[in-house]
Amino acid sequence: MTDYGMSRRKIEIDSLLKTKMNRRKAISSAAKAAVGAGAAVVVAGGAAAYFATRPPEVVKEVVTVEKPVERTVVTTVAGSPTTIIERQTQTVVQTQTVTPVVKPKVTMWKGPHTPDDPGVYAPLLQQFRAQNPDIDVEFVSVPWDQLSAKLASGVAAGTICDLAYLPSTWMYQYANQGALVELETLPGFEEVKAAPYKSTPWKAGQFATHQYGIPYLSVSVVIMYNKDIFENAGVGPAPKTWDDLIEIARQVHAPDKDIFGAGMPLGWEAYATHWGSSLLYSYGANVPLSFGKPIPGVGDNELTLNTDAGVEGMTKMKALWQYSQKGKLTRGEVTDLFFAGKIAMVPHESFTVPLLEKHPDIRAGLFQLPEGPKGRYTYAESGYISIFKQTKSLDATWKFARFITSRDANERYLEASFLFPTRDDIEVEEFTRGKHADLYKEFIGAIQHGRYSMYALYGEELGRMQDDIIAGGADIKQTLDRTAQNIMLIIKASGFKV
């Protein structure tokens, strides 16, 4: 059989592979490779430096120009030759040097408050572009569970967006790190300040005497319950204390019929935090608020999570878990189960109300989170539009920030998101005259019990702590101690002195 010399070639290759290289040769080859690498790095670096520092491209443009021309004409006037000057315009083609104008691009990041934030923002961006053709804008909707990491890595790597929607805690965090622009230094700030903002959210946008955020929206949480499940079990609609609520959950809980007393997701899910944080605060277990910044009307910033109050609060939480659905569900999955008529009560934010339209068979009511020995607390806070100092075009970014926080643009977003205004001149009709106006009133009422703005920062730690205690069977005091320690690490990492 002919092998076309393959055998011989294979032997040659084999012998080549088996040839041992002596040390001198090896060092010599390695040195050459290193020289090669060095040269390539120098070339690549040079090319990068050239492209990074080269001046803006110069373009030759061909244009037609109307040019005045004077002509001397000799003519005969009344039989005698006369010289006259004629003035005319002439069209000439000429080339001219033009420096192209690069549009500044403003990028905004925001966690979603509606099922389709980019869709809600699209007409706003279009309007802004029409009013400001010299500015390009981009809106990026970042899922909430990725936003924290994206912001942190963006600031560290210098790839952060120009402006972002920041829950107050994150705003304080980045203000504290010196990453945000002090808005009062910008032209036209006084006009922004003169708008009829509600005083609490406006003041909460300040940190260390500077204004770092323009209030954009307020959120609050209440408990939504299934009226049919409550009536069938013959229980009253509004528990006053946590003990009352746990008792109601016990009475309505019927897992054999696929009905669960409370909807409690595991992990870092807002509902989990809404149950747990409200319980902890109302039992007097405190987590430092926004980096030592006193929130008007709110208590101290001492960390008392790992005290008897914390143990008591978490014991109640564990009791409530007995009457909850099981499984590692997401917030969306718990909401689905509620609207499937399987869950009796679950904490909700106001943007859940419109979903009732899609589930006409569910009769829902609302009540405030119950009281503990130290009062009633719920998640309610404002979010802000803040500008990062790393922005490449501060003027354009400020222009866009003012546009989206303007009365009209802000109102359009609030109407789509079913969240609450931070200024008095915005009235969302749905809240005052809509079909579910009575439900929205409960949410607005909940704002006065607002407390835990740390939720955005410590939410994951608290969520995991809850999991370990209620589902993992961990020792309550030890778990609280560990979480308190981790929260102190986060506060320390943020640069805040405790």
Next chain:
Amino acid sequence: MKKSQIIPYLIFFGPISSLISGLLLFPTIASVLFSFTRWYGVGTPNFVGTENYERLISDADFWLALLNVGRYVAFILPLIAVIPLTLALTFQQDNRLSGIFKSVMVFPFVFSMVIEGILWRWVYQPHIGPMSILKVDILGDYQTAIYGVAFVAFWQAIGFYMYMFIAGLGSIDISLYEAAKIDGAGSLQAFRYITLPSLKPTFAFVVTMALIWNIQTFDPVFVVTHGGPGFSTFTPVFYIYWLAFNRQDMGYASAVSVVLLLLTLAAALTSLRLLRTGE
């Protein structure tokens, strides 16, 4: 070496050496340097000596992450050694049915873990997914959640491992089987004394790759459980991510990365040595 010989060196070694230096060597060296600092992502890193490494010894979360990845790997390795090989033996022939099956098996490897993870979360959901029939709560249970995630990772890579074994089987000299048949060996004996020993290099490759990939597992954990419930499915790489981006503790996260690099190297080298013994 002559000057003319340097140019080919530059052409062939230069680009790849630059890439390796820029994309692998530089970040590795930077991680080692950061591991000796306290750095929170912004500002100047402060040199703290071996403080981060000392902290690591008493860090319960780190040891839990190591224990979890140990359970994860211990669950996945036997599956990788048995099921893809069985599939490879069944479908190594070149016929239409085998072709279709082999193509289908590679689909999970091609698709994104993000999509697959969301799909599996639904499968595991004890209230509305297929598991609701069995009333089994795999991801919500602290004892089983890590195995639920490991199975997703195994399911995704099964096609890849199957192809490795098919390639290994294809390289076995057919005359060995013919000789064994003449000597009166049955199918089981041929498998025991010819197939398995001949697949030793393939096993070494597959097990070593599986070790490296799975010790460094991140995406199935991120998508399927996000480390939860609690810290029950934290793996070392997820813990590094958590430290760096949740607690912004970049210096300590770097120290954990360096230790993980050494552990992965040690595990890979040990596996290679064990599996190549007696080759």
